[in-house]
Amino acid sequence: MTVISLRIDTQEDKLIKEYAKANNISVSALFRNSVLEKIEDEIDLGLYNQAMTEHKESPQSISFEDMLKELSD
Template structure:
């Protein structure tokens, strides 16, 4: 899929220079940056859900208790 962006000349120069510094094409840089942003957002949402679940059901076990329960 091809995507076009409208960038100011300064933004374009910044992206091109950074891609060059990272030894990437502009396409590779934009692709990896967008995917990383999406993955980070999804990870944050999962972490927030897990934390909310922990707050609602705050049962915790010590390491020693887990070892004992598992017979280790």
């Protein structure tokens, strides 16, 4: 397992520890979950932007009923 260190001031340290305690998680879990969530959000946003660009270049639509038929096959 890798250890990552970072520098924060006393007020930030207190706030982070209080938040972790209030949510019944460790500071390590708080940082890990927050960073991974941020990465996932950015990946999702990138995929959305890519899909929107592709849609603008070649717009296609499908009715809700047709989508249900396609997904049920």
